[in-house]
Amino acid sequence: MFASSDRVLKLAVGPVLLAALGSALDIPVSTLTQITDFGDNPTGVENYVYVPATLADPPALIAAIHYCTGTAQAYYSGTEYATLAEKYGYIVLYPEAPAEGKCWDVHTDETLTHDAGGDSLGIANGLRYLVDLYGVDSEQVFATGTSSGAMMTNVLAGAYPDLIKAGAAFAGVPYACFAGESAWSTECAQGQLIKSGEEWGALALAGYAGYTGTRPKMALWHGSVDTTLNTQNYYEEIKQWTNIFGVSENATSVTEDWPISGWTLSEFGDNVQGILASGVDHNIPVQAQKVLEWFGIA
Template sequence: MSQFQVVLRCFFISLSLLSWFPVALGAANSLIQIKDFGLNPTNVTFYLYVPSKLQAKPPILVNPHWCHGDASDCFKGTQLATLADTYGYLMIFPDSPNTADKCWDVSSNATLTHNGGGDSLGIVSMVKYTLAKYNADPTRVFSMGTSSGAMMTNVLLGSYPDIFAAGSAWAGVAFGCFAGNGYDVWSNACATGTINRTGSEWKAIVEAADPGYSGFRPKMQVFHGTADTTLNPQNLQEEIKEWTAVLELPSTPVKTLVDYYEKGWTTYIYGDSFQATSAAGVTHNIQTNETVVLDWFDLTCSGSKCYSRPS
């Protein structure tokens, strides 16, 4: 695929996503741009949403945007910022430095390596800044994204399992699927669903991101439409194989829920730390269900008994 075809494809993805997402009405405040926040080798731009009333030790939700979108589009794209005003969590809206197509770097060796650089390190620096500045809860840091943002969510959980407590990825691909030792590499093989690996092979790729790490692994939920022609639905199966292996869960679901979370969606439960949802007839423009995201991250909870990673 030529660079022109990649840009054109991402352009149409962007248009369709922007026409699908509702406008975030009612957010009490505007985004704040933070310019000096630590290591940022690729110059990712940092926008922060701070609700008027924060929890005493607020959680952090990172929300990377989709291709050809930006932080402002993502801020307006769901009701998550408005809900932050109700529940008192902080939101980080990173903005891709890639002017060609605004897709995230989910392919370079740097971004796929713990403390290796790339866009992922810049985003983690935003998290560390926010933790210190707002006395936020380091055990309750989450990432949620759609399309390229879902790919980055997979990358963040794979490269920085010491930072995140959970992820929610909507129409993305497995960690390492786009790997190409280059910045913003388009993998046609991954996009078309022809990269098929065993769970053990995927697990080895994730563990190679931080070979010395043996601690807690964040929980994950993944979603994919069966009519997605941009990122083939086979990518859901690859995410399932990857995260069940990494999290040491059964390779087959322990429970199957039909018409859940939406009518026509089937959700497969593999354990408390991983679930996968196949949305029948849904294209790449899968709509975020904010209630599902908040429930998975337990963001409506405050106090000492909320879901969190071990201290």
């Protein structure tokens, strides 16, 4: 872990750095700015970036992904990721879903498959573009989101494990839980799609067939009385990611009242953690500082 003061690098420190940044100079600092021409984008995802006034050397990169009916601007304004970027020197990508209603495509074969298309490819290519543009540390590329954005976080973790190194999903569902012809799965949403850890794990591994590298560690946050994406999905996510890492579905440690009174942190080895918020419905508040700590940024 690095202190922010040890890692930040001023954007304007001399001609060598300015030349290296190239077209990054066209992106104003401390402002939400749309980027274009970032690569293949078959569904028309809109990508916006927030670059702080100072960057870590090298910087980390987070995709912060909105909920259904949301926008990049709404998630930018409604979470602390941009504010905290000024402290820790990372870059934030705020994607915006192209579909009417602003839900993410988390159901098609294309979006669930590495480099095959769908909304996930538009996000992945936005991240790749920023990695190249700013010299981002490839080991510090992360994804987080709420509701539909949490579902997309799981999709990216399954389909792009070479790109995403950790995820934090707030009120989501397992990778491929919504798979099928329809954009909405009532069976999954109501917590009726029950599988074994082996079955869930096989689905996630199929997102990038043949990939043998490391998998992103996952933090799974959910309200205990969520009826929009039923809380059973929290337990199904735990099955999936503990299977991916070959660890028990039984927690190795449990911490009560973390990080808020009534919330419980369950850890499943080093790479999977679940946070169950007692009495909280689908509108679980994002805990940005804890997400950054999970990512190793803070």
